[in-house]
Amino acid sequence: MNDDSEKPGLIGQIKDKLIRTKEEWAREGRLLTGRPDQGHVERLPPGQKLVQNWPVLDLGAQPDVKPENWRLRITGLVGYPIVWTLEEFMAQPQEDFLSDMHCVTQWSRYDNHWRGVSAKHILELARPKDEAKHVIFHSYDGYTTNVKRSVFEEPNVLLAHSWEGKPISREHGGPVRVMIPDWYLWKSAKWITRIEFSSVDKPGFWEERGYHNEADPWKEERYA
Numbered sequence: 001m002n003d004d005s006e007k008p009g010l011i012g013q014i015k016d017k018l019i020r021t022k023e024e025w026a027r028e029g030r031l032l033t034g035r036p037d038q039g040h041v042e043r044l045p046p047g048q049k050l051v052q053n054w055p056v057l058d059l060g061a062q063p064d065v066k067p068e069n070w071r072l073r074i075t076g077l078v079g080y081p082i083v084w085t086l087e088e089f090m091a092q093p094q095e096d097f098l099s100d101m102h103c104v105t106q107w108s109r110y111d112n113h114w115r116g117v118s119a120k121h122i123l124e125l126a127r128p129k130d131e132a133k134h135v136i137f138h139s140y141d142g143y144t145t146n147v148k149r150s151v152f153e154e155p156n157v158l159l160a161h162s163w164e165g166k167p168i169s170r171e172h173g174g175p176v177r178v179m180i181p182d183w184y185l186w187k188s189a190k191w192i193t194r195i196e197f198s199s200v201d202k203p204g205f206w207e208e209r210g211y212h213n214e215a216d217p218w219k220e221e222r223y224a
């Protein structure tokens with residue numbers, strides 16, 4: 001009837017614009033990260049199932065470490081050994097971390113909020129010597145586990161005292177536990193009391209019992 005009926009309606013015009021924009025993005029490669037790391041395109045590592053709760057796994061003995069008795073020692077091949085009480089530990093620079101965790105028993109939990117002292121801060125203070133290529137964690141229940149120094153140097157590694165705004169419970173390793181989110185959770189020692197820098201590797205409790213010496217969930221490094 002009138003000229004308007006020949007033209008696309010308002011929605012049609014918007015759609016055209018949207019499509020053209022998307023076509024441009026496609027030509028330009030917009031939104032591409034340029035990091036073709038196939039493992040991390042997915043958030044859930046192979047063979048894992050997502051959980052909402054936080055399961056408890058340990059050797060069955062959950063040491064009752066009284067805050068006044070807790071000590072953290074940084075020992076071995078370091079320039080400046082450290083002994084901290086809990087008060088001294090809490091007086092160090094505190095940082096917030098957000099990470100997923102992946103347990104070798106096939107559960108993963110997303111978006112955990114941690115607060116504590118970064119591994120980076122400990123490295124800056126203790127100054128491990130060049131030949132200290134390995135880090136051994138020692139816990140109050142006798143548990144040990146080992147990682148390469150380069151793993152401990154990752155910026156998302158910390159000694160955590162809080163989870164989701166609350167002190168980490170005794171069953172989850174309070175007052176202070178290690179958190180190494182990029183590795184299976186057995187590398188994250190609960191009830192930590194000593195971090196040893198060493199020139200030789202020292203496989204820990206599970207590493208001596210058939211678990212992989214590394215623990216990359218994207219490579220499914222579960223068992224040796």
Ligand SMILES: Nc1nc2c(c(=O)[nH]1)N[C@H]1C(S)=C(S)[C@@H](COP(=O)(O)O)O[C@H]1N2
Pocket residue numbers: 054055056057058059060103104139140141143171172173185186187188189190191192
């Ligand atoms: N001290 C200590 N740390 C430990 C363990 C342990 O038995 N003792 N178990 C490890 C294992 S096998 C897992 S899966 C995780 C479990 O941590 P969660 O109980 O907080 O989930 O802690 C790790 N750290």
Ligand SMILES: [Mo]
Pocket residue numbers: 057103104105185186
């Ligand atoms: Mo585990």
